[in-house]
Amino acid sequence: MRYAEVCVNSPIAQRLTFxxxxxxxxDIKSGQAxxxxxxxxVLQGIVLALTxxxxxxxxxxxxxxxxxxxxxxxAQISLARWISRYYLSPIFDATALMLPxxxxxxxxxxxxxxxAASNHDLSSLSQEQKYAFELVQKQDKISLKQLEKAxxxxxxxxxxxxxxxxxxxTRSYELxxxxxRAKFQPYISLAVxxxxxxxxxxxxxxxxxxxxxxxxxFIIQQARPVSLTEVREKTKCDRTVVDALVSRGLxxxxxxxxxxxxxxxEAIVSSEPPTLTTAQESALKAIQSGLRHLNAKxxxxxxxxxxxxxxxxxxxxxLQALAEAVKLGKRGIVLVPEIALTPQTIERFAARFPGRxxxxxxxxxxxxxxxxxxxxxxxxxxxxxxxxxxxxxxxPDLGLIVMDEENEWTYKQHDKSPRYHARDIxxxxxxxxGAEVILGSxxxxxxxxYRTQRGKYHLLxxxxxxxxxxxxxxxxxxxxxxxxxLKAGNRSMFSRTLSQAITRAVAYREQVILFLNxxxxxxxxxxxxxxxxxxxxxxxxxxxxxIAENTLSCHQCNRRYxxxxxxxxxxxxxxxxxxxxxxxxEQEAGNTFSQARLLRWDSDATxxxxxxxxxxNRFRAHEADILIGTQxxxxxxxxxxxxxxxxxxxxxxxxxxDFRAGERTFQLLSQVAGRAxxxxxxxxxxxxxxxxxxxxxQSASRHDYExxxxxxxxxxxxxxxxxxxRLARFTYTHTNDSACQREAERxxxxxxxxxxxxxxxxxxxxxxxxxxxxxxRGRFRWQLILRxxxxxxxxxxxxxxxxxxxxxxxxxx
Ligand code: ADP
Ligand code: ZN
Ligand code: ZN
Numbered sequence: 116m117r118y119a120e121v122c123v124n125s126p127i128a129q130r131l132t133f134x135x136x137x138x139x140x141x142d143i144k145s146g147q148a149x150x151x152x153x154x155x156x157v158l159q160g161i162v163l164a165l166t167x168x169x170x171x172x173x174x175x176x177x178x179x180x181x182x183x184x185x186x187x188x189x190a191q192i193s194l195a196r197w198i199s200r201y202y203l204s205p206i207f208d209a210t211a212l213m214l215p216x217x218x219x220x221x222x223x224x225x226x227x228x229x230x231a232a233s234n235h236d237l238s239s240l241s242q243e244q245k246y247a248f249e250l251v252q253k254q255d256k257i258s259l260k261q262l263e264k265a266x267x268x269x270x271x272x273x274x275x276x277x278x279x280x281x282x283x284x285t286r287s288y289e290l291x292x293x294x295x296r297a298k299f300q301p302y303i304s305l306a307v308x309x310x311x312x313x314x315x316x317x318x319x320x321x322x323x324x325x326x327x328x329x330x331x332x333f334i335i336q337q338a339r340p341v342s343l344t345e346v347r348e349k350t351k352c353d354r355t356v357v358d359a360l361v362s363r364g365l366x367x368x369x370x371x372x373x374x375x376x377x378x379x380x381e382a383i384v385s386s387e388p389p390t391l392t393t394a395q396e397s398a399l400k401a402i403q404s405g406l407r408h409l410n411a412k413x414x415x416x417x418x419x420x421x422x423x424x425x426x427x428x429x430x431x432x433x434l435q436a437l438a439e440a441v442k443l444g445k446r447g448i449v450l451v452p453e454i455a456l457t458p459q460t461i462e463r464f465a466a467r468f469p470g471r472x473x474x475x476x477x478x479x480x481x482x483x484x485x486x487x488x489x490x491x492x493x494x495x496x497x498x499x500x501x502x503x504x505x506x507x508x509x510x511p512d513l514g515l516i517v518m519d520e521e522n523e524w525t526y527k528q529h530d531k532s533p534r535y536h537a538r539d540i541x542x543x544x545x546x547x548x549g550a551e552v553i554l555g556s557x558x559x560x561x562x563x564x565y566r567t568q569r570g571k572y573h574l575l576x577x578x579x580x581x582x583x584x585x586x587x588x589x590x591x592x593x594x595x596x597x598x599x600x601l602k603a604g605n606r607s608m609f610s611r612t613l614s615q616a617i618t619r620a621v622a623y624r625e626q627v628i629l630f631l632n633x634x635x636x637x638x639x640x641x642x643x644x645x646x647x648x649x650x651x652x653x654x655x656x657x658x659x660x661x662i663a664e665n666t667l668s669c670h671q672c673n674r675r676y677x678x679x680x681x682x683x684x685x686x687x688x689x690x691x692x693x694x695x696x697x698x699x700x701e702q703e704a705g706n707t708f709s710q711a712r713l714l715r716w717d718s719d720a721t722x723x724x725x726x727x728x729x730x731x732n733r734f735r736a737h738e739a740d741i742l743i744g745t746q747x748x749x750x751x752x753x754x755x756x757x758x759x760x761x762x763x764x765x766x767x768x769x770x771x772x773d774f775r776a777g778e779r780t781f782q783l784l785s786q787v788a789g790r791a792x793x794x795x796x797x798x799x800x801x802x803x804x805x806x807x808x809x810x811x812x813q814s815a816s817r818h819d820y821e822x823x824x825x826x827x828x829x830x831x832x833x834x835x836x837x838x839x840x841r842l843a844r845f846t847y848t849h850t851n852d853s854a855c856q857r858e859a860e861r862x863x864x865x866x867x868x869x870x871x872x873x874x875x876x877x878x879x880x881x882x883x884x885x886x887x888x889x890x891x892r893g894r895f896r897w898q899l900i901l902r903x904x905x906x907x908x909x910x911x912x913x914x915x916x917x918x919x920x921x922x923x924x925x926x927x928x
Contacts, residue, residue: 116165119143119177121151122195122206124159124219129205133160134169136176143177146185146192148218150178156222156288161210163192187213188509190547197543201907202923203915204533212507212533216484217295222288226275227256229285247274251284259286295485299370303357304340306367315365326356331365340371374490375482377474378465386466388435395428395435398575402436405551406443409514416545420521420567421555423577424589424818425786429555430460432577433517434467436553441468441497445514445550449500450537452523454478458728460519461500468497475501475508503528503537506544513548516541521554521563522782527926534922538563558782558820561827562838590760590798592788592816596807597764608703613761613801617741621711625758626734627741630787631700631767640667642682642690649679653893659696700763701743714739758798760787765804765812773927774836777811781823784815835902837924840877843906844925846886847918848894859883859897862919866901869913878903 122132135151137143143162151160152175159181187195191213198209211219228251237245247266251257262271278284305312312335319328330352334341346352360366391399398421405417423429437447451460454476465472473487473496491499492509499508503526506516518526518541526537538554545552554563554572567574580589595610605611620627640649640660649658651669658667658676667676681688701715716730734742735754742757765784773779788800804812814823832839845862849855863880870878879902886896903909907923915921 116143116167118166118169118174119145119149119162120164120166121149121160121162121177122210123151123153124207124211124221125153125156126205128153128207130199130203132163132206134166134171134174135160136169136174137165138176141177141180143180144185146187146189148181148186148214150181151175152178155286157290158222159218159220159290161187161207161214163196163206163210186215186218186509188511188548190513190544191507191509193547194540194544198533198535198540200911201539202533202535203907203910203921204535208532212504213509215488217293217481220290220293223291224259225256225287225289226251226259226262226278226284227287228252229283235281235283241274241277243270243274244277247271248278248283251278256287295481297485297489298373298375298482300373301343301368302340302371303334303343303346303360303366303368305334305365306361307365309335312365315363324359326352327359327363330356331360334366340369342371343368375480375486377479377483377487378461378472384466385469386463388438388467389431391431391435392428392577392579392581394423394577394579395432395581398432398577399435399439401573401575402432402551402553403439406436406439406445406514409443409445409549409551414546415571416542416549417551418542418545418566418572419551419553419575420559420563420572421553421575421577422557422559422564422820423555424557424580426580427557427577428581429577430463430519431581433519433553433555434464437464437498437515437517438467440514441471443514444512446494446496446510446512447498447515447517448505448508448510448513449498449517450503450505450519450526450541451500452502452520452525454500454502458731464498464500471495471497473499473508475499475505477502477504503535506537506540513544513550515550515553516545517553517555519555521556522558522560524926527924529922529925529927532920534920534925536924536926539924558785561778561824561831564820564824565828565838589818590788590800592800592802592818594807594812594816595801595803597803597805607707608700608763609707609761610801610803613803614707616759616799616801617708617711617761620759621708621740623758624737624740626737626739626754626756627711627759627761628754628757628787629700629704629741629743629761629763631697631743631745631763640678640690642685642687644682644685644687644689647682647684649676649683651676651890653890697743697745704741704743708741711740712738713741713743716742716744760798760800762787762800762802762804765802766806774831774834775926777809777830778827780809781811781815781827784812785818785820788815788818840902840904841906841923842925843901843903843910844922845899845901845915846896846920846922847898848891848896850894852895855895855897856883858918859899862916863899865916866899866913873912875903875909878909 119135120132147162195209199206316328316331333350473491566572600610810826881900883897886898
């Protein structure tokens with residue numbers, strides 16, 4: 116093959132790939148990382164294919180190989196191409212998901228003086244040009260970054276462009292230094308056999324070289340290579356003693372590759388699989404029979420939707436399905452919605468597959484990520500666990516992908532390209548690598564459930580909880596109408612029912628969780644006289660009050676503001692804190708239930724790496740009676756002493772401008788309701804609401820997914836929302852609101868013209884409208900929504916103007 120199709124790490128490349136000549140001296144394979152010339156720079160590229168023919172007449176040569184072995188497998192290359200097509204994302208962005216941590220390096224610009232520069236007449240230079248030129252002359256070469264620091268970004272760039280034009284300086288490009296590499300440590304071991312070493316130790320003692328003798332004896336005792344760090348700690352011998360033994364030819368020092376192991380600190384006790392319940396058994400049978408027929412590589416892989424409430428034994432099914440896959444010589448990837456919240460899940464997997472679990476997520480150190488990635492690629496992990504990005508781990512022989520809590524929003528990457536959904540990628544990847552997929556959920560995404568009804572996915576049910584006994588019921592759920600409380604003159608955050616239940620539970624030494632879907636002590640601050648609401652000046656959303664710092668802060672951009680003494684609009688001093696946040700709830704609970712010990716769990720209280728775990732452990736150890744938290748408490752916990760869960764206000768999410776608001780509320784309430792009663796004492800859930808008749812609240816209170824689904828799917832059909840069509844969201848941002856709006860209107864016209872010119876059916880454009888978060892970090896945002904059964908394909912024919920970002924299948928409008 117003479118040519119290579121390469122995707123290049125440059126923002127200019129977008130969805131295009133480029134063809135390069137393969138020089139005879141290089142052995143190029145597809146999936147390999149290479150250096151390629153691009154404009155005047157040399158950039159990173161990934162070889163996607165080898166070809167005999169080039170679509171263009173002039174091709175340049177690949178400059179070099181970055182890593183000898185291919186970084187992407189053939190399945191991953193196909194997957195990257197698919198992601199780029201389906202999500203309209205630059206192809207390098209798609210491959211970048213799969214590259215080793217720390218791999219990406221940008222090209223840096225350097226400036227140096229031209230050879231004959233000092234002969235030039237410099238009198239015509241401007242002040243800035245002169246200064247820039249002086250800086251350049253002082254060194255061999257100077258980075259553009261440094262010049263920008265000295266002169267300011269714009270000024271440095273204009274000055275340098277001018278100097279380049281005059282022939283005084285030249286630009287060159289280099290890649291930024293490697294960020295992460297393998298870690299090595301010096302280890303010492305014997306260079307002679309043990310008998311000889313013992314004899315020599317005696318000799319050394321006789322020569323009064325006591326420290327050398329002691330070190331030699333220590334190495335003999337250890338009977339394995341010992342790191343020099345350990346030598347220093349345990350024998351107090353420094354490097355000179357080590358070197359002395361080495362120069363006598365008795366010991367050798369060698370650099371050994373160290374594994375930075377993220378599970379190192381966990382004390383993992385291996386566990387044996389329990390006997391499955393009948394429901395688990397039949398679910399597992401179906402999954403196993405799929406695994407045994409994997410090699411067929413169907414166009415659409417087997418997808419199982421495992422529907423069961425929390426505690427129904429889904430994780431146990433995943434574990435045994437993975438064990439089966441391993442038995443068949445395959446490996447698995449397990450996705451969890453949010454890694455920080457699932458330490459218990461990781462421990463369970465690590466206990467069942469001791470030493471064969473790898474974790475991959477952004478909270479690991481760069482070194483840990485690097486080592487885990489290479490360990491996975493070397494086939495050392497049977498199971499990879501992580502958030503959505505773990506899908507792109509270089510797991511060989513992939514047989515099974517598990518996606519726990521498949522309905523979670525964290526599976527969609529919405530803030531940067533590619534804006535992918537892990538569920539769709541998992542299914543695509545499974546198809547490409549001949550694997551199958553298990554989606555697990557207590558409250559499946561309506562779209563996933565719809566696919567089981569249409570026969571696309573297999574539905575498997577775990578109808579009951581496993582422990583403590585098969586009869587363990589789901590908690591009773593009571594709905595409290597807060598309008599009645601107001602009528603009865605109760606203005607507190609706690610209804611009479613909830614208040615009594617808390618008092619009772621605490622008295623019986625049981626535990627309580629109070630749930631509030633909000634952070635901060637007050638959602639917003641309002642003037643009682645004129646109604647003025649304090650907003651963030653950059654984002655235009657209400658500011659929240661934080662008790663601990665006694666400041667106001669913006670939840671979008673995190674900017675802090677002092678609390679004003681007067682209303683900025685009417686000068687009134689009657690400023691009121693409205694709404695309720697977790698801190699306020701903590702305060703009020705403290706006043707109302709003075710006997711109870713409180714613990715708060717929200718993202719304000721959990722900034723550190725392990726603080727989730729600490730809070731959880733403290734609560735589990737019964738160091739507190741009441742846990743107060745945001746939606747975090749609704750996830751993945753197993754707390755046997757909790758007998759009561761109170762939802763302070765179920766309506767928080769219902770009124771959002773999003774067709775999924777009902778689904779979100781149902782899922783959240785069901786999750787919260789699943790927290791109570793996992794222990795022997797049974798449990799109770801109290802939901803406080805101002806709209807008790809809403810179907811999402813009603814169905815959640817009865818633990819009735821099907822009735823919720825029937826209502827929801829009917830509305831979706833009536834309003835032509837997914838899964839009956841698909842959506843694409845276009846977002847444009849600008850510092851000027853009306854410019855932003857004009858551009859959005861222009862874009863709408865463009866889309867409609869293209870539709871009419873091409874005769875595209877089922878293509879409607881909704882909007883333009885300000886985005887739900889209208890203003891973010893000083894920029895306004897407007898959006899358009901496109902409804903079409905296949906937006907990726909339709910839009911690939913339409914040139915999208917610069918500055919627009921497109922989100923295919925957006926979640927959360
Ligand atoms: P889910 O993932 O649906 O929440 P889990 O798999 O975590 O359910 O099971 C809930 C609890 O029941 C866990 O403590 C688990 O160890 C236990 N468990 C699951 N299956 C069995 C079984 N067949 N026999 C005994 N205990 C089980
Ligand atoms: Zn802000
Ligand atoms: Zn006012």
